[in-house]
Amino acid sequence: MMGAWGVQSFQNDTAGDWTDQFSRGEDLKLVQLAISRVLSKEDEYLESDDACSAIAACEVLAALNGQPCEKTPYSEHILQWISNHEMEVRESLLIAGQKALDRITSYDSELNELWEESEHYDDWLSAVDDLRVRITP
Structure with missing residues (x-):
């Protein structure tokens, strides 16, 4: 089980690790890679780590789209990079x-x-839905 676990995008260890790696770069290659990895699993089981990384990547897009998440210790590296x-x-x-x-959020x-197995499923879905809105072109 993950050490950090919460409904927000950066409240898990995988997102934290991804953010540390991303913040050392100078471009959006890791963002594109994280999103592509999820989209390439259309007919395969999507692992949690890939999903958490893609959610963190989408937070980068949201911030660049003028819709950043709230500043937290988890998001600080991303907001500084932006x-x-x-x-x-x-x-x-x-x-x-x-x-x-x-x-x-699908099959x-x-x-x-x-x-789905937790009592916070609706809260997590709401957080993902909020992120989806924040990356609307």
């Missing part, structure tokens, strides 16, 4: 992010299954 690397986000990447979030998704 302030140092302002750039335009392609609409196609925002749409891919939305599709990835749809995939994460054959370990993260979705884990949350």
